[in-house]
Amino acid sequence: MKAFLAAIESNGQSCGDCAVRPFSICASLDKAEMQEFEHLSRHARFASCETVFAEEEITVSFYNVLEGVMRLYKLLPDGRRQIVGFALPGDFIGMTVSGRNNFSADAISDVEVCRFSKASFQRFAEDKPHLLRRINEMAIRELALAREHMVLLGRRSAEEKVATFLISWRDRLARQKGASATLPLPMSRQDIADYLGLTIETVSRTFTKLERDGVIEIISGGVRLLDPARAEALAAA
Amino acid sequence: MKAFLAAIESNGQSCGDCAVRPFSICASLDKAEMQEFEHLSRHARFASCETVFAEEEITVSFYNVLEGVMRLYKLLPDGRRQIVGFALPGDFIGMTVSGRNNFSADAISDVEVCRFSKASFQRFAEDKPHLLRRINEMAIRELALAREHMVLLGRRSAEEKVATFLISWRDRLARQKGASATLPLPMSRQDIADYLGLTIETVSRTFTKLERDGVIEIISGGVRLLDPARAEALAAA
């Protein structure tokens, strides 16, 4: 058992050659801090559809996403689901005030994370203003995204929702791997629906309509943006 | 002109007897810091319906709300509005990453604020980990509220939306002035509609329905919670 755990939870390569460092909170650390920080983390992997943590559980770890995509969501008692975001490499998740997770997270693709115990992370961060400012900055950025999403959920039509989703997904991927008209969509239609406050049928119909209108082409595992300008117009207005 | 400005923008009473201190970011400051901090702030007042700042403007100030209620909202180009939150005494607003406001704010009632210039505030906060942690904590709390609100906007019925709004408004006021079954609602029906992603007519009809069902009584300037348990049940499920 111990060997098994060691296999799935290891330090892997060092932070020195970490691909997501410039995007993550680690970008704020200097060399010495980095070395200390490295000892606090353990790599972990999750297969597609595995749960990483659940809402309301006591928070024991924070996570830095290294690879893959996770869905972050909240459930109502009757099972209705709202996806509050997708986590990509570089995202730092798990911070709470209450000490309990305020959403659930599971892997959409195979996922690799850097895991920190909450206690040791907090001890490390306590007196490092530059790290605190960095975390702050990321929280404020998240907050701005959350508010954008409120507008989408409260005030936009199905077609606008889907177009906005495609454009902002494209822009998010572009920041990581450079711009491309071909968008991989690792999440299911159901995930997209729960993210946009729609049903799976409406998402499907809207994709079809956008394809009929020549805005996109639906391909296996994603979408090709044929008319980005038109999509952007739908997303803006 | 100078005298006029002095009249509307003064330090007023000192932070020493500030009523919202325990709720605000200032709670993290010690006595000496407090004194320094006091010199950075200017009191300002806004009449009901006055704009405090607008989305996309360059952020020049941060605000601590001392008294009154503000609505924080985003507009789509065609005028559709989403209220992303209401600010109450103790709330700290204005933090951005981009340097531009990511929402507009105007006074719903007469409002009194503590205003800080962005630059001097940032200089002051720079190397104060306890203050940074406090700001962090508030940002994370905001984020949790924002995610709660996404669930409401994306997945709840009109009746659930209104009930949830009333219950969480009650709880928020309770934290400030103690519990009460009589809820003042300083915002208009239109504001409530734009907060909940509904129309004014639907909000009005839902209030009426809740009154018919004996859950609330609609009174001038607010609502009385006749059956809090029933309202909570609607808000939960």
Next chain:
DNA sequence: GGCTGCTATTGATCTGCGTCAATCATCCCG
């Protein structure tokens, strides 16, 4: 008191999206 303006309520009707159900496309696995 009566007029004006504004917000809230109520009613009638419409419609975008949800619901229910059938079919299709992929992929796996024997």
Next chain:
DNA sequence: CGGGATGATTGACGCAGATCAATAGCAGCC
């Protein structure tokens, strides 16, 4: 290759909430 699982698409229909329109309250003001 065929069968069965799973997810996506399409169609028919219904309804919650939007839209359009007509009062109703109510405060301010002459």
